[in-house]
Amino acid sequence: MRAVLTRVKSASVTIGGALKGSIGKGFLVLLGVHQEDTEAEAIKIADKICGLRIFEDEAGKMNLNPTEAGAALLIVSQFTLYADCKSRRPGFSKAARPETAVPLYEMVCAQCRQRGFHVDTGEFGAEMLVESVNDGPVTIILDTKEL
Secondary structure (H helix, E strand, C coil): CEEEEEEEEEEEEEECCEEEEEECCEEEEEEECECCCCHHHHHHHHHHHHHCCCEECCCCCEEECHHHHCCEEEEEECHHHHCECCCCCCECCCECCHHHHHHHHHHHHHHHHHCCCCEEECCCCCCEEEEEEEEEEEEEEEEHHHC
């Protein structure tokens, strides 16, 4: 799995003109599922998202995890994170098909909720408008093959 995780002051996702999810302080997570991913990758990436210490403490150091910072999560499916850009027109054959990707995406969201986080989501496969006010900016790329 891959995730682009951005520390935000606020973030939201709108589908068809209707607000689907929004958070204040927290992480906007764009999450891509690889065709070979399993539940093990879902657990691994949820653990990393929920424990990453990139919120500032009272001394201004990135030292607090999302729990300590009182952060929420907005997790949005993003199959394009597995784009193959060797040609000018990207291919997406490495991204998991919906029958694999949806349950794993939902598992990541559930794992984060089980850890006590407020989690809002987009809608898998929908055309979404995602807005965020980046904090820092701090953006981290996570890949379960490298964790």
